[in-house]
Amino acid sequence: MDWLKNPNVTGKISKKQKKSIKPSNKREFTGSSYPKGVPRSFLQQQVYQFPRTVRNLTWTNPRLQNPTSFKPIEAASSTTPQDDWADTSRDNVYSPSDIYEDSMTNYSDGSSDHELDWNSNTEEKQSNVYDRLGPPKPKVPNLTINLQMEESHTDRKVVVENVEDTLKYLPVDLREDIKTSRDPIVTTFLKSWPWKKSITVKKTISGRHFLAFTQQEQDKIQEVYDKPDTFVQVSITGYPTTWDKEDVLDCIIESVRGRTFIPCFVEFSKDECKFLVLQCRHALTALHNYGFNIRKDKVDLEITISLTSVTLQTLDFVPKLILRKIIASRYDGENKLSLKEFTLKKDISHFVYFPLNRKNNQMQIIDFAGSVAWDYIVELDLSHNRLTSIAGFDLAEITPRLRYLNLSHNLFDRLSVLICCRELNLESIVLEGNPVCNNYTDPNLYVEVIKTLFPTVTIIDGVLMPTKGQMPTFQRNYCPEEAKSVVEMVLEVYFPLLEASKEQRVNITHLYDEHASMTITFRNKLRFSPSYRKYQELLLRARCLEDGRVDSIEGVTNITKHMNKWPELEHDPTTFSVDVMHHTDTTTVIRVTGLLKLIAATLAEEEHLLAFNKTFILKTTDGVGYKIMNQMVYWDEPTKEYANGFKDTTVNRKNLSLKLDTAPNEELKEKFIEIFMKLANVDRTIIEKCLIMKDWHFKNALEHFIKLLRLDALDSLKEN
Structure with a gap:
């Protein structure tokens, strides 16, 4: 304005307002009474009397885009050095919001600056003007205050902008x-x-x-x-x-x-x-x-x-090639494809934008993904794509093997849009996060409508929908409190009897019902294992679906006879995983998996490890006595997690030296021979000669004996 001659401010007042300005108390700064560097005309304008319409004038400068460029000069006193007047490098930046806030300051006499007498002393008026344009107060974080003013307005208009709005326009x-x-x-x-x-x-x-x-x-x-x-x-x-x-x-x-x-x-x-x-x-x-x-x-x-x-x-x-790369990165190469939030993330959407909520884009995405074997897709994720329809995908034709479909967090407002893919034999569908979920206050009706569209669905929104006669899925190492006694009976009675000698193994008969049945299956790979003959007895009467053999052992007597043919076994309880799959007052289903080894008949034979999976179906009539009605046995090779089976890692044992410092006496020699005979059922003379050859070093003698036994060369000791 003319009354504030700052080179950075170019706002003007109207001619009508200029005429209303009248000089009051023409007190001029003459001679050297004013600081150097300040134009005389600038200070002369301060003595004018401004009417209230000018004082309340809301001004705007459309060319003043950056308010930080306006740096007003602070008021000078008689003691202020001359250099201070020319200093415009202030750290604080000008803010119009400070002027708006300070303009409502109340003074000690109860009046505000709007009520000041403009005919008062000029120096006092000058000080008030510069105070209002002085150093700004700290700004409110995350807010920018913009003043929008026009000559026709008499009130100030404040617009508050959030910093987030500014960030979204950032390059x-x-x-x-x-x-x-x-x-x-x-x-x-x-x-x-x-x-x-x-x-x-x-x-x-x-x-x-x-x-x-x-x-x-x-x-x-x-x-x-x-x-x-x-x-x-x-x-x-x-x-x-x-x-x-x-x-x-x-x-x-x-x-x-x-x-x-x-x-x-x-x-x-x-x-x-x-x-x-x-x-x-x-x-x-x-x-x-x-x-x-x-x-x-x-x-x-x-x-x-x-x-x-x-x-x-x-x-x-090339946009089309880029889309192909994105799809290829989300394809596992077999049967799973994830198109979740496809090109809608804040980072990738700036580089390529291809939303799947358009039917034409849905049709083209099939052509872009040439490397995807759509015929073999089993699981498809289309969540977070703002979908209102999936008609463009034609899933019933493109993905006939689809079983798991995720449509969560989209914009489906009715279930009828899924009619286009009702021919799919889906097992699981996820629709949570869609508006359609809020339309159903009755969950049973919601499930009923989905089951009408997809009769084969068993999991809806991650929740299993059990059907009549279907067994619920088991949880690993899960055992309800009321089933603990049954589980303990199986672990403490069944497995110890199975490890007992064949004479004592007959007692396992009392655990089975009179009309019980047992089925045995095994991994087909075991038939081609080099050690197949070692555990061939465990695979007797086993069913083989590839050969068309479906066999089972019926009756408690036949089950006991068959189990007596099994070799001696030893289980490793540290590898057991026990799961109670089902438990009621009359029926309990227990699944036990673990590791066992076949005990070798002699030291020359190696002990083989096997993984087993046994499922027991137990029945009771009084809630106290349980009988095994059905037992399913599965044999397999041990996996890597069972590699350390039957290794005692709880105690760090030190390597003991079995070498004697002095020659053993007759009593110690006799003990060595007695222990050796318990380990190897051979003639005493052979054992004694073997110990003598190794200077009564028990470990070396035992290793030498095993070596000769494997080579079938024990007769060499007899000859000597």
Whole structure:
């Protein structure tokens, strides 16, 4: 204003207001009474009398874009050095919000600065003016206060903007979340972000220019759209500040429905959203037909298409190939594909935007993913994609083996949209997070409708829906409190009897019901194992589905006779995993898995390990006495987790030396022979000769004996 001649402020007051300004008490600064460096006219304006309409004037300067450039000079006193007047490098930045807050300051006499007498002393008035324009107070964090004023307004209008709104307009290459992203597409192409430098524009087309183009010129422009290596820039303006990048892009994609349109390298600002497209002639031609103007929800979007010099040589980015890479990274190569939040994450959506909530995109995603064996897909994840329909996927035709479908956190508002895939034999479907879930207050009705669409579904939203006669799934090492006594009986009675000698193993008969049955199966690989003959007795009367053999052992007598044929066994309880799969007052189902070894008949034979899985179905009539009604036995080779079976790791044993410092006496020799005979059932003379050969070193003698036994050379000791 004229009364505040600051070079950084260019706001003006009207001529009518200037006429209302009257000088009061013409007290001028003459001679050298004013500091050097301050224009005389600047200080002369301070003695004018301003009417209340001027004092309350709300002014605005449309050219003052950066309020930090305004640095008012502080008021000077008679003791202030001359250099202080010329110092404008203050640390604190000017803030209009401080003026607005300070203008309502109350003074000690009860009056505010609006009620000050403007005819008072000029020096006092000057001090008040500079106080209001003095150093600002600390700003409120995360808030920016903008003053919007016009000459016709008499009140101040304050607009509060959130810092988050400012961050969303930040250039992509400066965003912290983009810099720290681990997505391979982002990390690869962030370095070549095209908007870091100005892009050369060859021709710009908008609604204003297009009407003046001839048909020949339009054909030439559309020919550029067909070039497979030339990028076209699309710019959209006119959207409100409440819109996000996705709102603008969705509006454009919806307007060109049925046509390929893949925005890439999206740069979003407050006034303009621009991006590049490649090989999208039909979509760009549709924008021509719309007159470069799209209207949605009373919002008119203006579109500008620019022919650029950006080609595949300068920007090696083919949107369709990029989409294929993204799909390939989410495919496990066998039967599982995850399209969760496809190109909708905040980082990747700036580089390529291909939402699956459009039917045309759903149809094209099948073609893009050429490396995916859709016929063998069993599990498909389409969650977090803002889907309202999946008709474009045609899952019943494309994925006939699909069993697990995840549609959670989308925008389905009714279940009828799933009729298109009702031919699928789904086992699990997830719909949580969709509006349709809120439409059903009765969970039974919700389950009934889904079961009507997909009769084979057993799991809905992660919850098992048991059917009549179906056994519930078991939990590893799960045992309810009321079933502990039954489990202890099996572990403490059955397995010790099975490890007993064949004479005592007969007592296992009392654990089975008179009409009990037992089935035995094994892994087919065991038949081709080199040690198959060692545990061949365990596989007698075993069923083999590949050979068409289905056998079972019926009756307690036959079960006992069959188990007596088994070799001596020893179980490792540390490897046991016990699961109670089902428990009622009359029936209990227990599953026990673990490791056992076959005890060798002699020291020369190796002991073989086997993994077992035994399932017991027990019945009771009085709740006290239980009988085994059915037993299912499965034999397999031990896995890696059982590699340390039968190894005592609880006690760190020291290596004991069995070598004697002096020659043993007759009593000690006799004990060595007695122990040796218990370990090896051979003639005493052979044992004695073996100990003598090794100087009565028990360990060396035992190793030498085993070596001769394996070589079938024990007769050599007799000859000696």
